[in-house]
Amino acid sequence: MHQDILEVDKLHFNELREHVGEEKFFILLNEFVKKFTYESITIEGKNALSQEDVYNLLEKEVIVTQLPEREQKEALNYKKAFAHVFKLVISRRRLNEDILKDLHEILVEGIFVGGQYRKVNIQIKNSMHQPPDYVKVYDRMAKFFYDLEHFKGTAVQKGAFAHAQIFKIYPFLEGNGRLARLVLNYIIMFDGYMPISIPLSDKEIYLQSIDTFKVEKDLSPFVDYLYQLLVNSYEQYIETLESL
Template sequence: MEKDILEVERKHLSNVIKECDEKHLLEVEDKFKLTYTYDAVGMGENRIPYEDVKRLSQSKALLEYSEREQKEILNHLKAYEFVKNEAKSTKVFDEEKLKDIHEILVEGIFQGGCYRNVNINIFGAAHQPPDHIKVYDRMAKFFRNLEQFKGNPLEKATYAHASIAKIHPFVDANGRLAKLVLNYFLIKEDFLPISIPLESRETYIAKLEKFKIEKDLTPLTNFFKDLLIKRYEEVLKELDI
């Protein structure tokens, strides 16, 4: 039986890391963190170029951008570090942790960690988020389902991501939150985190809509698996020793 290519790449990287310089590993991780923040924030209305995301991460302020644009970048960098640390702990992923991540994402922009009390519409989407009065019940069901989930780690990570994107529990930053939750579950199971490239936005949205409308998780899971394999290939190339 042919071995799963993702598992092969995963084991290969594990062996390479043992022989790799720690400084080199940190450089690869820092590069990913910037790329991931650029992609995740860029999915919305924030269009700060990658080089300026890098500059902002170092200087903490760029006068040519609005305060909100800068906070979205800096908050995302901070939220990603929080997610990495939390994923490596033994704590259970619960509602409090989800709200903590959201609070970090929107710190200094608006009050985070509070479920929306208004209805929202996603322009151009075939599926619209549930009425705000249903959010609490939908989120309670989500956490129950997550606890009882029977699939493999990638399927569980995809389910968590897609469910948050579908419910849209907060007024804003749901997309960034859902991507951070995806990576929380990947990191927790010793996978590399992934970023959804801006050029793959339409493909990603189409597969996410498939889940929202038909409850079919397979296309999105396969999409993420392909991104994971590509990420392992890229990291192995960068760490080539």
């Protein structure tokens, strides 16, 4: 049901986008990037910046002394990483291991050395599932990319799978959640969909659906959630374009 509605909304949006022109589309995309950055760096509860702080930072791209430097770098890096994803999608570059590591490197640029799989074991607070031993990460990631290449299903299902697996494997020491949300958008955008952002109000249902996959290997709650989120997002996109 959601998939059918989504395809109708996608067609309507694409027709509208062609009608209003690329300038208005990029205004819409720029507003999305600000929203996506703020929500993605905040949803796991570690961000000290307000929404206004993030929006001003992304517009001016100047780090200020009154706010935590690391959080500001994370926000600016996220904007840069999304721009890189958008460029790769336009160039029709499929996600691979080198691209994944490059994206992680961009996310943590100026903070610590990125793009390297973790070399220690970690514990996830308040989670029923713990990531695999670090010595298994390389094998798990090799299987991840094999499964992604041979995935049978829709782009939304594939994006959900990639996102959830990154959460499950936790390949990097930090930044896995932010990376997973970028990868999700990479995959659905590659298939012609608009990107989505997880609203802060959906934090509980979002994280619970990920835990359901990690513990029960059931991806359907997350897939259903993403379909509904995409439908809602397209309705907002359409409304915004019609008002520009």
